Amino acid sequence: AQxxxxxxxxxxxxxxxxxxxxxxxxxxxxxxxxxxYKQPPSGELVFLIRRNSFDEQNEISGRYSWNFQKxxxxxxxxxxxxxxxxxxxxxCALSEALGTSYDKVIFGPGTSLSVIP
Amino acid sequence: xAVVSQHPSWVICKxxxxxxxxxxSLDFQATTMFWYRQFPKQSLMLMATSNEGSKATYEQGVExxxxxxxxxxxxxxxxxVTSAHPEDSSFYICSADGTSGATDTQYFGPGTxxxxx
Numbered sequence: 001a002q003x004x005x006x007x008x009x010x011x012x013x014x015x016x017x018x019x020x021x022x023x024x025x026x027x028x029x030x031x032x033x034x035x036x037y038k039q040p041p042s043g044e045l046v047f048l049i050r051r052n053s054f055d056e057q058n059e060i061s062g063r064y065s066w067n068f069q070k071x072x073x074x075x076x077x078x079x080x081x082x083x084x085x086x087x088x089x090x091x092c093a094l095s096e097a098l099g100t101s102y103d104k105v106i107f108g109p110g111t112s113l114s115v116i117p
Numbered sequence: 118x119a120v121v122s123q124h125p126s127w128v129i130c131k132x133x134x135x136x137x138x139x140x141x142s143l144d145f146q147a148t149t150m151f152w153y154r155q156f157p158k159q160s161l162m163l164m165a166t167s168n169e170g171s172k173a174t175y176e177q178g179v180e181x182x183x184x185x186x187x188x189x190x191x192x193x194x195x196x197x198v199t200s201a202h203p204e205d206s207s208f209y210i211c212s213a214d215g216t217s218g219a220t221d222t223q224y225f226g227p228g229t230x231x232x233x234x
Contacts, residue, residue, distance in 0.1 A: 045225040
């Protein structure tokens with residue numbers, strides 16, 4: 001069965017600090033996708049990244065970076081030099097692949113990040 | 118980029134009435150759409166998978182007679198909450214699988230906030 005764990009329920013950091021959000025997943029499939037989404041107070045999900053299980057390269061996008069470690073089933077997300085606008089709930093999610101299509105996306109419980117000015 | 122819309126964005130209704138929520142993929146065809154529910158300060162929970170032209174697949178614990186899903190076309194899925202009660206008040210989010218078209222990911226709608234009085 002699929003499962004996504006985000007051990008950090010809430011995190012508070014001071015602006016300009018770096019922060020890492022942890023994500024650990026469980027799946028029996030060898031082909032799957034991992035995602036990170038941001039949900040600001042408005043509620044609309046903002047897609048941040050998708051990574052397939054065969055691509056373990058770390059990725060950097062501006063102040064965001066992701067570390068995918070298949071050996072530990074982790075897909076951690078780091079925000080460098082955090083800003084107040086980064087305050088939101090962040091969800092890690094997992095989807096197993098069905099051929100060329102996606103299966104349902106299973107979300108972790110989310111981590112609420114507060115960046116204090 | 119691909120866009121998924123939901124209508125209405127919010128709705129308030131009296132207990133016992135039915136409410137219909139629409140989910141549209143605006144610039145791609147979606148064979149599969151998903152419906153999620155999110156209670157305050159909680160994660161997104163998948164309710165059902167909607168396939169165009171066939172019956173929806175409901176997750177365990179979701180009443181199919183209460184949450185009617187219709188996916189009549191490749192761009193529209195509807196969720197009808199029948200005989201709504203206050204405990205049905207929630208944030209409902211749909212997503213569409215874009216792998217059948219030019220896109221290759223899953224897109225989320227902006228959500229519909231339902232309040233049942």
